[in-house]
Amino acid sequence: MKSRYDRIKQEAYEANMQIPQKNLAIYTFGNVSAYDPELAVFAIKPSGVPYERLTVDSMVVVDLENTIVEGTLNPSSDTKTHSVLYKEFKGLGGITHTHSPYAVAWAQAGRSIPVYGTTHADHLTEAVPCTAVMSDELIRENYETSTGYQIVQCFQDSKLSYAEVEMVLVACHGPFTWGKTAEKSLYNSAVLEELAKMALFTEQVSSQAKPLKAALIDKHYQRKHGKDAYYGQ
Amino acid sequence: MKSRYDRIKQEAYEANMQIPQKNLAIYTFGNVSAYDPELAVFAIKPSGVPYERLTVDSMVVVDLENTIVEGTLNPSSDTKTHSVLYKEFKGLGGITHTHSPYAVAWAQAGRSIPVYGTTHADHLTEAVPCTAVMSDELIRENYETSTGYQIVQCFQDSKLSYAEVEMVLVACHGPFTWGKTAEKSLYNSAVLEELAKMALFTEQVSSQAKPLKAALIDKHYQRKHGKDAYYGQ
Amino acid sequence: MKSRYDRIKQEAYEANMQIPQKNLAIYTFGNVSAYDPELAVFAIKPSGVPYERLTVDSMVVVDLENTIVEGTLNPSSDTKTHSVLYKEFKGLGGITHTHSPYAVAWAQAGRSIPVYGTTHADHLTEAVPCTAVMSDELIRENYETSTGYQIVQCFQDSKLSYAEVEMVLVACHGPFTWGKTAEKSLYNSAVLEELAKMALFTEQVSSQAKPLKAALIDKHYQRKHGKDAYYGQ
Amino acid sequence: MKSRYDRIKQEAYEANMQIPQKNLAIYTFGNVSAYDPELAVFAIKPSGVPYERLTVDSMVVVDLENTIVEGTLNPSSDTKTHSVLYKEFKGLGGITHTHSPYAVAWAQAGRSIPVYGTTHADHLTEAVPCTAVMSDELIRENYETSTGYQIVQCFQDSKLSYAEVEMVLVACHGPFTWGKTAEKSLYNSAVLEELAKMALFTEQVSSQAKPLKAALIDKHYQRKHGKDAYYGQ
Numbered sequence: 001m002k003s004r005y006d007r008i009k010q011e012a013y014e015a016n017m018q019i020p021q022k023n024l025a026i027y028t029f030g031n032v033s034a035y036d037p038e039l040a041v042f043a044i045k046p047s048g049v050p051y052e053r054l055t056v057d058s059m060v061v062v063d064l065e066n067t068i069v070e071g072t073l074n075p076s077s078d079t080k081t082h083s084v085l086y087k088e089f090k091g092l093g094g095i096t097h098t099h100s101p102y103a104v105a106w107a108q109a110g111r112s113i114p115v116y117g118t119t120h121a122d123h124l125t126e127a128v129p130c131t132a133v134m135s136d137e138l139i140r141e142n143y144e145t146s147t148g149y150q151i152v153q154c155f156q157d158s159k160l161s162y163a164e165v166e167m168v169l170v171a172c173h174g175p176f177t178w179g180k181t182a183e184k185s186l187y188n189s190a191v192l193e194e195l196a197k198m199a200l201f202t203e204q205v206s207s208q209a210k211p212l213k214a215a216l217i218d219k220h221y222q223r224k225h226g227k228d229a230y231y232g233q
Numbered sequence: 234m235k236s237r238y239d240r241i242k243q244e245a246y247e248a249n250m251q252i253p254q255k256n257l258a259i260y261t262f263g264n265v266s267a268y269d270p271e272l273a274v275f276a277i278k279p280s281g282v283p284y285e286r287l288t289v290d291s292m293v294v295v296d297l298e299n300t301i302v303e304g305t306l307n308p309s310s311d312t313k314t315h316s317v318l319y320k321e322f323k324g325l326g327g328i329t330h331t332h333s334p335y336a337v338a339w340a341q342a343g344r345s346i347p348v349y350g351t352t353h354a355d356h357l358t359e360a361v362p363c364t365a366v367m368s369d370e371l372i373r374e375n376y377e378t379s380t381g382y383q384i385v386q387c388f389q390d391s392k393l394s395y396a397e398v399e400m401v402l403v404a405c406h407g408p409f410t411w412g413k414t415a416e417k418s419l420y421n422s423a424v425l426e427e428l429a430k431m432a433l434f435t436e437q438v439s440s441q442a443k444p445l446k447a448a449l450i451d452k453h454y455q456r457k458h459g460k461d462a463y464y465g466q
Numbered sequence: 467m468k469s470r471y472d473r474i475k476q477e478a479y480e481a482n483m484q485i486p487q488k489n490l491a492i493y494t495f496g497n498v499s500a501y502d503p504e505l506a507v508f509a510i511k512p513s514g515v516p517y518e519r520l521t522v523d524s525m526v527v528v529d530l531e532n533t534i535v536e537g538t539l540n541p542s543s544d545t546k547t548h549s550v551l552y553k554e555f556k557g558l559g560g561i562t563h564t565h566s567p568y569a570v571a572w573a574q575a576g577r578s579i580p581v582y583g584t585t586h587a588d589h590l591t592e593a594v595p596c597t598a599v600m601s602d603e604l605i606r607e608n609y610e611t612s613t614g615y616q617i618v619q620c621f622q623d624s625k626l627s628y629a630e631v632e633m634v635l636v637a638c639h640g641p642f643t644w645g646k647t648a649e650k651s652l653y654n655s656a657v658l659e660e661l662a663k664m665a666l667f668t669e670q671v672s673s674q675a676k677p678l679k680a681a682l683i684d685k686h687y688q689r690k691h692g693k694d695a696y697y698g699q
Numbered sequence: 700m701k702s703r704y705d706r707i708k709q710e711a712y713e714a715n716m717q718i719p720q721k722n723l724a725i726y727t728f729g730n731v732s733a734y735d736p737e738l739a740v741f742a743i744k745p746s747g748v749p750y751e752r753l754t755v756d757s758m759v760v761v762d763l764e765n766t767i768v769e770g771t772l773n774p775s776s777d778t779k780t781h782s783v784l785y786k787e788f789k790g791l792g793g794i795t796h797t798h799s800p801y802a803v804a805w806a807q808a809g810r811s812i813p814v815y816g817t818t819h820a821d822h823l824t825e826a827v828p829c830t831a832v833m834s835d836e837l838i839r840e841n842y843e844t845s846t847g848y849q850i851v852q853c854f855q856d857s858k859l860s861y862a863e864v865e866m867v868l869v870a871c872h873g874p875f876t877w878g879k880t881a882e883k884s885l886y887n888s889a890v891l892e893e894l895a896k897m898a899l900f901t902e903q904v905s906s907q908a909k910p911l912k913a914a915l916i917d918k919h920y921q922r923k924h925g926k927d928a929y930y931g932q
Contacts, residue, residue: 026427027420029352048465061492075465079455099352101427105434108350109442117574118639119495119565136448143452170443173351187493194567196494201571205666209575212638219609221541227308231543232514259893261888262818281931310922310930324794334893337901341816342908369914378917405911406817433904574780583807585728585798594766660725660800667804671899675808678871681835685842689776697776698747 001119005070008034008182009059011094012043015182016059019098020051022190030189031076031096034182035086037093040064042086068097075084077144084148085178089162094182096189098150099174103195106130107169113195114211116202120195121220128192129154130169151176157211164225167192238276238303241267241415242292244327245276248415249292252331255285255423261424263331264309267415268319270326272298275319279306310377317381318411322395327415329422332407335429336422339363340402346428347444349435351427354445354453356399361425363386363402384409397458400425469538471509474648475525478509478562483650486517486563488656496564497542500648501552503559503626506530508552513541534631537653543610550614555628560648562655565640566660569655572596579661580677582668586661587678587686589632595620596635596657609622617642630691633658636651704742704769707733707881708758710793711742714881715758718797719750721889729797729888733881734785736792739763741785745772770828776843783847784877788861793881795888796871801895802888805829807867812894813910815901819894820911820919822865828853829868850875863924866891899907 011034019030028051033044042059043059052156060071064083068075076082082095106128113128115121138146146205151168157160166188167177177188202209224231236242246265252263257278261284266277276292293304297316301308309315339346341363346361347355364387371379384401388394399421400410410421435442459463477500485496493516499510509525526537530549534541542548547560559568572579572594579594581587597620604612617634621627632654633643643654668675690697703707710733719825727750732743742758754900759770763782767774775781781794805812805827812827813821837845850867854860865887866876876887901908923930 026423029355046466047463073466074463094510099427101431101434104350104352104431105438108431108435109439111439117570118640119570122495133446134449136446139448139452143456172349172449190492192564198570199568200434201567201666202574203569204437204579204670206575213599213602215605216600217636219605223609230513230540233512233540239868241755258842258890262821279928305931307929313842330712332893334897334900337818337897341897341901342905344905366912372914372918375920399751405815405915438905481755583803585803588728615818656725660798662799663808664731664803667800667899668807670903671804672808672810679832681838682833682871685838689842696773699745699772 001068004039005036005041005061006056008036008041008043009056009061011182012059013043013054013056013098015186016054017051018186019096021140022186024098024100024189024193026099030096030100031078032094032096032182032186033076033079033082034094035092037091040092041069042082044075044079044082046071047076049073055179076090078145078147080142081148081151081176084145084203085151085176088148088152091163091177091180092178092185094185095176095178096185097174097176098189098193100189100193100196102200103169103175104173106196107174108172110171112169113199115217116199116209117212118220119198122186122224123191123195123221124164125217125221126158126160126165127168127211128195129160129165131171133171135232139171146177147173153185207229236303237272238269238294241269241274241276242289242294242413245278245292246289248327248329248419249278249287250284251419252329255419257331257333257422257426259332263329263333264317265311265327265419265464266312267327267331268325270324274302275315277308277312277315279304280288280309280357282306287345288290295345297438312382313377314381314384315376317378318384318409321381321385322411324396324413325411325418326409326413327418328409329415329418330407330409331422331426333422333426333429335433336402336408336426338433339429340407341405343404345402346432348450349432349442351449351453352431352448355457356421356428356454357397358450358454359391359393359398360444361400361402361428362391362393362398364404366404367429380406408429468503469536469537469573471502471507471527472522474507474509475522475527477648478511478525479520479522481560481562481652482511482520483517484652485562488652490564490566490655490659492565496562496566497544498560498562498648498652499545499548500544500560501558503557507535508548510545510548512537513537513542516677519636544613546608546610547614547617547642550611551617551642554614557629557646558651560651561642561644562648562651563640563642564655564659566655566659566662566668569635569641569659570639570647570673571666572639572662573640575609576637578635579665582665582675583678584682585664587683588690589654589661589687590630591683591687592624592631593677594627594633594635594661595626595631597637600635609693613639628642666691702769703738704735704740704760705755707735707740707742708755708760710753710881711744711758714793714795715744715753715886716750717885718795721885723797723888723892725798729795729799730777731793731795731881731885732775732778732781733793734791740768741781743774743778743781746771746775748772763884777846779841779843780847780850780875783844784850784875787847787851788877789863790879791877791884792879793884794875794877795881795884796873796875797888799888799890799892799895802874802892804870804899805895806870806873809870811868812898814916815898816911817915817919818897821923822887822890822894823863824909824916824918824920825857825859825864827894828857828864828867829864830858830870840909846872861906865908878883879916889917902914
């Protein structure tokens with residue numbers, strides 16, 4: 001029997017299955033959700049279930065108040081962070097959270113990832129931002145919801161556009177990424193891990209490494225994302 | 234013909250086979266045991282046999298005095314360390330020992346692994362402890378048994394609970410992990426290797442990296458292991 | 467129906483498929499072309515198409531003025547860099563560009579890769595050169611064509627032979643490699659990534675590491691490439 | 700038709716095929732030989748042939764004066780190094796040479812690998828030695844033969860036993876390992892790469908890391924290799 005949530009459940013399932021395939025997390029350390037803007041609900045990985053036991057029907061459908069509207073399992077413990085981002089960052093179709101080791105290292109070190117090269121500039125023109133550390137009060141009160149607002153605050157403070165910068169490091173924790181679809185958010189997690197790895201290696205090759213100059217950042221970003229973009233089909 | 238040790242032999246076999254699958258050791262450099270608390274015996278990998286030649290029936294069943302009660306092969310040379318831990322740390326169902334390279338690096342450097350982020354705090358609230366180096370006298374006398382007591386001493390000196398901190402680094406050697414089941418002990422070895430890798434990368438990203446603050450450690454540990462835990466099913 | 471471009475399309479296809487197989491780039495971050503010197507055209511990967519969806523017939527055939535002569539898709543956004551190299555470096559049969567992480571790290575750090583050992587000297591007698599950073603004017607005008615001339619300039623300034631040194635790092639960007647065939651250019655990309663990795667590890671093992679002395683460089687290069695070469699069949 | 704070299708050709712073939720399987724070299728950057736002490740000949744990989752095209756019959760059989768006694772292909776360019784070692788180190792059954800990246804890094808840095816832990820002491824009680832750099836004269840005259848004597852000299856100068864220390868780093872080049880059989884020599888190459896990796900990581904975790912103390916080295920080596928060894932079956 002068809003459910004009207006079938007599309008987002010299928011999308012969420014497929015993107016979650018890419019987490020282990022792309023080595024973005026071991027065991028259950030990552031989750032993807034897919035959003036339906038018309039129904040204002042999203043399908044997300046059930047909490048603590050290993051990827052090899054996931055099925056399309058095990059995806060949990062939740063509304064923006066975090067109420068389960070379909071599914072028999074508990075949703076990911078990070079569900080409230082996802083719902084804040086869908087509410088505040090209009091137009092997202094998917095969100096991915098992983099514990100990929102290089103991105104986690106930058107998050108644990110509390111550093112934004114500088115734009116060291118064109119691989120980075122092909123995707124975003126800014127350093128990958130790292131949030132502030134949350135206050136003890138917020139941690140104790142409503143931690144996962146506050147994590148979402150921590151991200152929103154970070155983008156406001158840094159005057160970043162979430163439509164251009166589709167990734168963030170939550171300090172001491174790890175990466176969240178998003179995009180127009182669940183698959184695109186997963187893609188952004190894989191790209192972020194590659195950028196985090198390349199940036200660390202770059203600093204190891206030279207402690208004098210400098211961020212990319214503005215003209216190169218602009219060129220690479222615009223040829224892929226600008227109005228006269230000529231990358232892709 | 235059924236043996237009353239079939240359950241622990243099966244468990245030990247399956248967990249041992251995960252050592253190469255999860256890249257936790259090359260060749261024969263790791264072993265898992267599964268404990269039966271009613272019979273006070275455990276099944277453990279035979280010594281020096283490559284994983285691809287293991288079978289359920291090749292598992293060696295040993296009692297807490299290290300006497301073989303079933304099996305035709307020599308048990309792992311680390312057997313006496315396992316038996317000390319089963320005797321001293323009541324309630325364990327399985328123990329894993331590997332030579333996974335990042336965990337070994339911290340053990341060889343003689344450093345505990347600081348709690349740098351939430352991946353760590355999801356599993357334990359303390360640094361992964363590293364034992365003291367054994368005295369020459371103990372090394373010469375009864376090395377493997379002393380290794381077990383070295384671990385017990387480390388937990389007593391640091392006032393750590395083995396029920397909460399299910400992993401340790403034996404200085405100059407490598408990791409031992411445990412849990413309610415053999416599979417859980419293997420899981421803890423894979424998690425420890427990931428934590429050891431992330432912690433090294435974190436220090437490479439910033440020599441100023443600081444351990445996680447108490448409120449975040451507590452939050453992540455409690456949401457997964459506390460009485461009001463809401464992680465998992 | 468046979469096209470007279472079938473050979474180069476087949477060669478380009480096969481070499482492009484090795485990019486993910488040899489872990490030289492994730493997603494679409496790399497491209498190979500194969501050149502036909504008689505027809506003065508080359509076959510190149512279509513822009514933005516994932517490797518798993520490539521077919522021989524999806525390869526785009528382009529002449530040295532970057533005009534498409536066969537194919538329905540847009541060619542790689544790096545096409546103009548390839549055509550400059552085919553024009554200026556006579557005798558090339560193939561060119562590969564990847565974003566392999568260790569080579570990218572040296573490019574982002576703006577450092578040439580020193581000849582630290584015989585693995586390097588088996589392939590080239592010089593440091594792998596790193597170009598200068600392009601001027602803002604050139605970046606804005608005709609970026610991909612200028613990238614090609616940046617490489618040519620680098621070889622002229624350093625008095626390097628492109629027939630002997632079949633690889634370069636474009637500063638802030640990543641590696642380009644070439645050879646008598648597309649497959650050889652791909653081989654050189656894999657070798658370069660290995661050299662870049664070994665060179666970084668060497669400096670991490672010892673900050674005092676010194677480049678190989680001339681006699682060893684000469685010996686290893688000549689036994690494989692000299693007139694009395696005795697390596698291979 | 701059976702040849703009296705079938706056993707060593709089969710052994711050499713199987714051990715060579717493990718080089719790519721265990722990620723010890725890319726392309727053709729490694730070779731294994733298997734020795735027959737009665738016939739005083741060894742079977743070795745043909746030069747420059749990729750592993751996926753090797754067959755048992757492509758192995759080249761060579762005597763200790765480097766004369767081909769069976770086979771239609773050129774033997775490995777490192778053949779003369781193998782023959783010196785078989786002549787000087789009596790009792791070897793196999794030799795492996797690879798360009799595995801961590802071992803190469805120590806060789807390129809010109810450093811012996813300290814005994815940092817029990818993984819090392821399980822296999823040898825000494826640092827993995829690194830030879831001196833060869834004089835220009837020897838390099839130009841008979842390079843591969845001189846490489847063999849460089850290794851022999853290194854063991855004499857350091858008063859090391861080749862029967863106990865079955866591995867060496869040739870400065871600026873990479874590892875050679877040996878053993879009672881070709882398979883054991885290959886095993887030693889895989890172990891050496893793991894020790895090289897662990898030793899680098901150990902120094903990265905702590906610049907104060909100290910070599911293992913004598914009692915632990917002795918204990919681990921003796922329990923596996925001593926007259927009262929109790930490791931294995």
